[in-house]
Amino acid sequence: MSSNELAPTAAPETEPATAPALHCANCQAPLQGPFCHACGQSVKSVLRPIHSMVEDTLDMVFHVDERIVHTLPPLFLKPGFLTLEYFAGRRVRYVQPFRLMFVFCLLAFFAVHLAIGFGHTDSTVPAAHGTHVTTKWSDGDAGEFARDTTEEGVQKRLDAAQGQIDAARHKPGADIAALDDQSAQRVHEANRRMAELNAFEHNHPDERVDPSHPEEATRFHIGWLPNLVNIRLEQGWVRVKANLAAMKDGDADAKERFITGLFSVLPQTMLVLLPVFALLLKIVYIFRRRLYMEHMIVSLHSHAFLFLSVLLVALLSMLGSLLRPHAQWAYTTTGWLQAAIFTWMPIYLLLTQKRVYRQGWFKTVMKYFFAGFWYAWMLFWALLIAAAISLSH
Numbered sequence: 001m002s003s004n005e006l007a008p009t010a011a012p013e014t015e016p017a018t019a020p021a022l023h024c025a026n027c028q029a030p031l032q033g034p035f036c037h038a039c040g041q042s043v044k045s046v047l048r049p050i051h052s053m054v055e056d057t058l059d060m061v062f063h064v065d066e067r068i069v070h071t072l073p074p075l076f077l078k079p080g081f082l083t084l085e086y087f088a089g090r091r092v093r094y095v096q097p098f099r100l101m102f103v104f105c106l107l108a109f110f111a112v113h114l115a116i117g118f119g120h121t122d123s124t125v126p127a128a129h130g131t132h133v134t135t136k137w138s139d140g141d142a143g144e145f146a147r148d149t150t151e152e153g154v155q156k157r158l159d160a161a162q163g164q165i166d167a168a169r170h171k172p173g174a175d176i177a178a179l180d181d182q183s184a185q186r187v188h189e190a191n192r193r194m195a196e197l198n199a200f201e202h203n204h205p206d207e208r209v210d211p212s213h214p215e216e217a218t219r220f221h222i223g224w225l226p227n228l229v230n231i232r233l234e235q236g237w238v239r240v241k242a243n244l245a246a247m248k249d250g251d252a253d254a255k256e257r258f259i260t261g262l263f264s265v266l267p268q269t270m271l272v273l274l275p276v277f278a279l280l281l282k283i284v285y286i287f288r289r290r291l292y293m294e295h296m297i298v299s300l301h302s303h304a305f306l307f308l309s310v311l312l313v314a315l316l317s318m319l320g321s322l323l324r325p326h327a328q329w330a331y332t333t334t335g336w337l338q339a340a341i342f343t344w345m346p347i348y349l350l351l352t353q354k355r356v357y358r359q360g361w362f363k364t365v366m367k368y369f370f371a372g373f374w375y376a377w378m379l380f381w382a383l384l385i386a387a388a389i390s391l392s393h
Contacts, residue, residue, distance in 0.1 A: 040066050071095045074307055079348045080355035081220045083301045097300035101274070104307035105267050111314035113263045145193035159189040196242055214320065236392035243391045261390030273300050277375050284367040285357055298356055302349055309345050313338050 022031045029038035075080040320334035336353040
């Protein structure tokens with residue numbers, strides 16, 4: 001027997017078993033990670049224990065917080081840094097420019113609105129049992145009568161409403177108490193509207209408008225516009241005059257309505273100005289051959305910084321109001337901090353423009369003032385339009 005015959009036969013090599021490939025439940029593409037590379041759907045199912053979903057939520061929140069920590073310091077202290085990082089492709093660790101600007105825009109206007117009325121309370125009158133009833137009217141006190149521009153129109157509408165309520169009282173099973181409440185509410189709304197019209201007529205006796213003949217009395221009659229649009233324009237003008245007269249007479253409710261209305265339209269106004277500012281940058285740097293979206297990123301980061309600064313100023317203002325009765329030095333300190341922020345704002349924008357576009361100081365300063373002048377002019381008109389919209393309600 002040969003030595004080859006005596007040698008033990010080697011077992012044939014076998015390939016290791018591979019796990020079956022997982023496929024996306026949505027598009028059936030083979031999965032290569034926690035998300036489908038074809039449609040983007042997550043591997044995780046929503047049908048799982050609630051504690052698992054809570055863990056995912058906390059993880060998402062902490063991830064956002066981590067990005068905020070990396071975003072806020074350079075946003076406020078390092079002009080142009082975030083924009084240059086975005087251009088270089090390093091974007092994951094920072095909050096996206098539009099989201100950053102939008103969040104700070106809302107927070108800034110909300111904080112400014114609070115700061116304006118901070119420390120002031122609505123006037124109240126004593127009521128029974130030691131309680132207080134506010135004298136502040138709600139925005140909807142005039143109700144359906146708000147569209148009427150004459151006392152005759154208000155009275156006509158009130159008579160029609162009361163006639164319907166009286167007819168309902170005679171129907172079987174009518175809820176008399178509810179109908180009485182409706183009647184009292186209609187009278188309250190009509191009286192409120194008449195008081196507004198009386199105040200307006202007292203200050204402007206020659207500017208009353210008959211709504212039944214708007215084409216004859218309207219000051220906004222434009223031939224190519226529909227008649228309904230002309231009526232709306234005239235009614236808005238009458239409300240502007242009435243609100244201005246009320247504020248001139250010291251009506252605190254009218255002032256509060258104006259401020260509330262103004263802050264409700266300011267965020268939309270600033271969103272319109274964002275691409276306008278980017279267009280200004282495109283014009284002044286037209287020979288730099290940069291894409292419009294690059295200027296848009298500069299605009300987003302610049303406005304995010306401005307809104308963050310306004311937010312800090314508003315918070316410092318409220319903090320100073322709280323500390324003033326207890327520590328005058330603390331109130332003074334908050335005032336100096338606000339002044340420092342206001343001083344830093346134009347310097348920051350100039351340094352941002354210098355570092356992003358990399359031109360000499362002379363060209364940068366000239367273009368900075370050119371773009372700033374036209375932006376300030378458009379901002380003035382945008383705020384004026386926003387104020388007019390607020391007054392017309």
